[in-house]
Amino acid sequence: MRRRLHLFLAYLAPHWRIAVFLLVLLFTEVGLSLWNPQLLGRFIDRAKDGADVDALVRIALLFIVLTIANQVVVSVAGYFAEDLGWRTTNQMRMDLTEHCLDLDLGFHKEKTPGELIQRVDGDVATLAQFFSTFTFQIFANVLLSLGILGVSFAADWRLGLILLVFSVVVIPVLRRTQRVASPYFHRLRQDNADIAGFLEERVLATEDIKANGSDAWTRGRLDGLLERLRRTMRTESVAFRASSSALELSVSAATAAILVTSALLLHGGGITLGTVYVSYFYASLLSLTLFRISNRVDGLQTAMAGMDRIAELSERQSAVRDTGRGTLPDGPLSLTYDGVDFAYVDGRPILRRVGFQLPAGEALGLLGRTGSGKTTIGRLLYRGMDPQEGSVLLGGVDIRTVPLAELRSRVAVVTQDVHVLHASVRDNITLFDPDARDERIEAAMAALGMREWLDALPAGLDTVISDGALSAGQAQLLTFARAFLRDPDVILLDEASSRLDPATERIVAAAVRTLLQGRTAIVIAHHLQTVGQMDHIAVLDAGEVVEFGPRGELADTAGSRFSALLAGAA
Numbered sequence: 001m002r003r004r005l006h007l008f009l010a011y012l013a014p015h016w017r018i019a020v021f022l023l024v025l026l027f028t029e030v031g032l033s034l035w036n037p038q039l040l041g042r043f044i045d046r047a048k049d050g051a052d053v054d055a056l057v058r059i060a061l062l063f064i065v066l067t068i069a070n071q072v073v074v075s076v077a078g079y080f081a082e083d084l085g086w087r088t089t090n091q092m093r094m095d096l097t098e099h100c101l102d103l104d105l106g107f108h109k110e111k112t113p114g115e116l117i118q119r120v121d122g123d124v125a126t127l128a129q130f131f132s133t134f135t136f137q138i139f140a141n142v143l144l145s146l147g148i149l150g151v152s153f154a155a156d157w158r159l160g161l162i163l164l165v166f167s168v169v170v171i172p173v174l175r176r177t178q179r180v181a182s183p184y185f186h187r188l189r190q191d192n193a194d195i196a197g198f199l200e201e202r203v204l205a206t207e208d209i210k211a212n213g214s215d216a217w218t219r220g221r222l223d224g225l226l227e228r229l230r231r232t233m234r235t236e237s238v239a240f241r242a243s244s245s246a247l248e249l250s251v252s253a254a255t256a257a258i259l260v261t262s263a264l265l266l267h268g269g270g271i272t273l274g275t276v277y278v279s280y281f282y283a284s285l286l287s288l289t290l291f292r293i294s295n296r297v298d299g300l301q302t303a304m305a306g307m308d309r310i311a312e313l314s315e316r317q318s319a320v321r322d323t324g325r326g327t328l329p330d331g332p333l334s335l336t337y338d339g340v341d342f343a344y345v346d347g348r349p350i351l352r353r354v355g356f357q358l359p360a361g362e363a364l365g366l367l368g369r370t371g372s373g374k375t376t377i378g379r380l381l382y383r384g385m386d387p388q389e390g391s392v393l394l395g396g397v398d399i400r401t402v403p404l405a406e407l408r409s410r411v412a413v414v415t416q417d418v419h420v421l422h423a424s425v426r427d428n429i430t431l432f433d434p435d436a437r438d439e440r441i442e443a444a445m446a447a448l449g450m451r452e453w454l455d456a457l458p459a460g461l462d463t464v465i466s467d468g469a470l471s472a473g474q475a476q477l478l479t480f481a482r483a484f485l486r487d488p489d490v491i492l493l494d495e496a497s498s499r500l501d502p503a504t505e506r507i508v509a510a511a512v513r514t515l516l517q518g519r520t521a522i523v524i525a526h527h528l529q530t531v532g533q534m535d536h537i538a539v540l541d542a543g544e545v546v547e548f549g550p551r552g553e554l555a556d557t558a559g560s561r562f563s564a565l566l567a568g569a570a
């Protein structure tokens, strides 16, 4: 509860003026709602006492004016509540998105993108509702209920007492609803997040699913998830309706009690006919306010559950700490892995005592069987994760001692998973950097052998492309261009393993040569054309560097793993 409150206040604080204004509006609304029935009571009493028509018309006019004023206040308050809700939650969305981007790779592998979207968008959207729901349906109605009790006690303590007893009976019913229904709200959000995650993953893998005939399994799994959602929904709905019925029964009992007591008091001359009417009106209004509160308890609970998860996510610390304040030397950087141990899961080491030194401006070809740890070595270079033992040094400086932003401005990463965005070729290459000039982009593309492709594009750099619309070779070259334009000192290149036709392979190999020129690089190479360009070779086996040396030397060493590999491929 404390962390929910903390989170709520932290985001509300910058908008305290709107919040205070909203409070004033809510108090005004409650005041007007209490005052209006009093006018009706007075009207009845004055009419009964034979007041002149003018006096009655004045009361009626005042009643209309107050009703209109109340509606205006309600509308203005609605506007500000919605505004406040979206201002605060949009900020929260921004912060959470940034926070998620800052979290380490381990976190991103653990959560599906769909789950994160549900967290950042779904839960936060519920919070936006929370502001309007809470302020209007709960806070305003609680205030109004208290007001009704106060005014009823002032009219006659017996009437006040009946309404108080009614509220006291109803409040535990509400609390019970909360307790019974709460787990289902949590489960409902989780079920929705699971479905979002599942669908997102399957949509991305549509081609693989179709090609491998996994449609039936996918349908079956989705069916299972939907069935779980249906059951949770059903139970939650039954729990909610049962408590609503209990509430309605209490309301009828309270109204009957008020009518009987009023009739007795009226008979004894204790109260006027106007007061009887006002009491009846207040009893109905109190029932309505309690009903609204009960109706909104689910919204409140959903928001609370969302807030818990948001708090949990925002408290999650990145395993990669960005606390370094050092700097990397200017110019080309040497690269050292010094006794690096790494495990994704405790007790299951993936890299063991990995160590090698690469002079500045030279390229290392990383070879090894699938699962031997090549990608993992690369991830440590840009601090996707940090090693548990040992260190990675650039230009002799431990990369943990420099700010992440500086490290990542000097190191470019070209991964196998090419993500082509649905955007222009220019934006795909510059990643929406407005300062990148067209001449530079075109020069980069030309240097990487993409001139012909660029010339063939219908709208040049403005041509909009999307994922799946490019061949494997084109997609690879596009990511090379992204890296090339940034002009980094160090490159991590995880070459796509897809088979390319010999002509494209030659173009890609030439592009790799251009990309790596004068730069320090680790290349996870899958094509012999590329391996042939490396200065050094490291062979990895089960997380250990079993061979490291200049390429030519290893190639000529009879019995070396590298020479065997070359012989095998020949």
Ligand SMILES: Nc1ncnc2c1ncn2[C@@H]1O[C@H](COP(=O)(O)OP(=O)(O)OP(=O)(O)O)[C@@H](O)[C@H]1O
Binding pocket: 106, 109, 344, 345, 350, 368, 369, 370, 371, 372, 373, 374, 375, 376, 377
């Ligand atoms: N996020 C992760 N969480 C847990 N284990 C992981 C994770 N990523 C990789 N692994 C495991 O670490 C080991 C090394 O994986 P890595 O991807 O580094 O190998 P690789 O040599 O690059 O393989 P490939 O050539 O197939 O890409 C594998 O056993 C893999 O299952």
